Amino acid sequence: MKVDYAAKIPNNVNLAEDRQLTRALESWQPKYLAWWNQLGPKDFANNEVFLRTAVDVGQEGWANFGYVTMPEYRWGIFLAEPKPDRRISFGEHIGQPVWNEVPGEYRFDLRRLIAVQGDTEPASVEQQRHLGKTAPSLYDLRNLFQVNVEEGRHLWAMVYLLHRYFGKDGREEADALLERHSGDPDRPRLLGAFNEPTPDWLSFYLFTYFTDRDGKFQLHALTESAFDPLARTTQFMLKEEAHHMFVGATGVARVIQRTAELMKEHDTDDIRQYGGINLSIIQKYLNFHYSITLDLFGGDTSSNAANYYASGLKGRYHESERQDDHRLLNSTYKAEAVTDGHIDSIEVPTITALNQILQDDFIADCQNGVDRWNRILSEAGITTKLYLPHRGFNRQVGIFADYHITPEGVICSDEEWELKKSEWLPTPDDRSFVASLMVPVREPGKMASWLAPPATGIANKPIDYIYVKL
Numbered sequence: 509m510k511v512d513y514a515a516k517i518p519n520n521v522n523l524a525e526d527r528q529l530t531r532a533l534e535s536w537q538p539k540y541l542a543w544w545n546q547l548g549p550k551d552f553a554n555n556e557v558f559l560r561t562a563v564d565v566g567q568e569g570w571a572n573f574g575y576v577t578m579p580e581y582r583w584g585i586f587l588a589e590p591k592p593d594r595r596i597s598f599g600e601h602i603g604q605p606v607w608n609e610v611p612g613e614y615r616f617d618l619r620r621l622i623a624v625q626g627d628t629e630p631a632s633v634e635q636q637r638h639l640g641k642t643a644p645s646l647y648d649l650r651n652l653f654q655v656n657v658e659e660g661r662h663l664w665a666m667v668y669l670l671h672r673y674f675g676k677d678g679r680e681e682a683d684a685l686l687e688r689h690s691g692d693p694d695r696p697r698l699l700g701a702f703n704e705p706t707p708d709w710l711s712f713y714l715f716t717y718f719t720d721r722d723g724k725f726q727l728h729a730l731t732e733s734a735f736d737p738l739a740r741t742t743q744f745m746l747k748e749e750a751h752h753m754f755v756g757a758t759g760v761a762r763v764i765q766r767t768a769e770l771m772k773e774h775d776t777d778d779i780r781q782y783g784g785i786n787l788s789i790i791q792k793y794l795n796f797h798y799s800i801t802l803d804l805f806g807g808d809t810s811s812n813a814a815n816y817y818a819s820g821l822k823g824r825y826h827e828s829e830r831q832d833d834h835r836l837l838n839s840t841y842k843a844e845a846v847t848d849g850h851i852d853s854i855e856v857p858t859i860t861a862l863n864q865i866l867q868d869d870f871i872a873d874c875q876n877g878v879d880r881w882n883r884i885l886s887e888a889g890i891t892t893k894l895y896l897p898h899r900g901f902n903r904q905v906g907i908f909a910d911y912h913i914t915p916e917g918v919i920c921s922d923e924e925w926e927l928k929k930s931e932w933l934p935t936p937d938d939r940s941f942v943a944s945l946m947v948p949v950r951e952p953g954k955m956a957s958w959l960a961p962p963a964t965g966i967a968n969k970p971i972d973y974i975y976v977k978l
């Protein structure tokens with residue numbers, strides 16, 4: 509599993525031994541770079557950024573830090589080490605050896621799962637491409653670019669699987685990943701949340717907190733896959749993913765910290781005139797990003813999800829640690845449902861409720877961060893609390909999509925929704941106020957008015973390190 513770092517495409521999959529695959533990937537590479545130059549981070553192509561680059565897959569020391577311009581980033585193909593004698597841990601093939609090739613009967617479904625995963629990665633880069641212009645500090649500018657290059661690498665991870673295991677179909681699918689674009693009316697990205705703009709940094713932090721966290725849970729479910737190359741590639745992706753969620757969790761925390769300081773200093777909830785973001789606006793942004801991210805889990809009951817599970821393609825979060833039969837043929841689950849105009853629960857076969865079950869795990873994980881944010885508020889003596897709205901709030905996908913549901917979880921009429929939605933979701937005024945705060949700060953160590961500094965710098969560097977050479 510040694511990493512060939514001298515190759516045109518760094519990799520630990522012995523690419524050099526497969527001439528045909530190498531040629532195919534080397535002919536995709538310029539298309540990727542053209543896409544990056546056209547739809548990746550706007551400007552900054554010639555600036556050196558203090559980035560980490562994956563160079564190994566081991567427990568320790570898998571990344572190097574150093575200055576590099578983004579187009580020169582070494583995007584590579586890295587799979588976690590294979591586990592000797594790994595066995596399928598769920599579904600109808602439980603106990604059998606994992607697959608190193610794609611079984612014919614699962615070719616379509618696997619390609620689809622990989623294409624959906626792959627589609628989100630460049631989508632997020634496209635969504636974030638204008639943020640460099642308004643970065644609130646050099647530290648944040650660097651973190652944005654770190655997230656962007658790693659999402660680019662995640663695209664490479666999926667493209668490798670498509671090229672290596674799916675022949676001509678896979679190569680076409682890989683090309684299509686560069687042809688659909690976020691928000692494109694003709695060829696949009698596959699999933700809803702990836703067609704929404706990420707216009708400002710508050711949105712960026714909430715996106716990386718919530719939407720990258722969907723990535724965490726989906727990737728975890730894929731690390732359980734019987735298709736071992738998918739399991740191994742997603743395992744390695746999760747190492748990078750942790751930083752993206754860190755950027756979100758600490759980014760939101762720093763906004764809240766600054767808001768709390770300004771509220772104290774001026775003894776008011778409305779701190780807009782002092783260059784801060786009101787808690788009520790933060791809550792509305794949170795409601796928006798959380799609800800559109802919940803849509804990414806798909807239908808609450810889904811025969812697709814049941815098939816993926818039965819076939820061994822996609823497991824549950826921490827599948828192997830769960831204490832049950834890992835087949836779920838005789839098990840039921842109390843799923844949320846809407847009956848007679850109110851929210852209730854009904855018993856459904858567990859295997860059909862796997863999207864909702866993954867979502868349950870996601871929600872619990874989200875709550876941890878909200879609790880930490882609330883501690884910042886209570887330590888500052890502020891009694892207002894942030895909260896996750898009800899899972900049915902503002903949904904476009906799943907059982908709640910046909911209803912208007914308040915953040916408290918009450919079904920409401922169209923009239924009430926229209927009347928109240930400006931209290932629950934960002935209004936054009938909220939968005940333009942937040943946009944008005946987005947002035948770039950480029951002096952090392954300095955932060956925008958609405959944001960507290962981070963607790964520490966990156967890779968033991970000070971906060972005022974020159975993270976991007978402008």
Ligand code: BYC
Nearest residue numbers: 624628632699700719720723726803804806807810812813
């Ligand atoms: N928007 O059976 P259903 C990340 C479609 S994020 C539009 O209910 P299923 C990242 C669905 O495709 C992680 N369409 O759902 C984060 C299906 O269409 P077909 C991304 C949607 O299939 C930040 C139909 O509705 N990875 O990595 O069980 C930055 C019925 O679907 C949506 C994955 O998602 C939607 N929201 O579940 C960068 C993992 N939802 O087939 C990166 C791979 C559903 O009837 N994907 N539809 O034409 C999957 O596991 C599944 O495809 C989904 C959907 C969980 C997304």
Ligand code: FE
Nearest residue numbers: 629659662723
């Ligand atoms: Fe990713």
Ligand code: FE
Nearest residue numbers: 720723749752
């Ligand atoms: Fe990510």
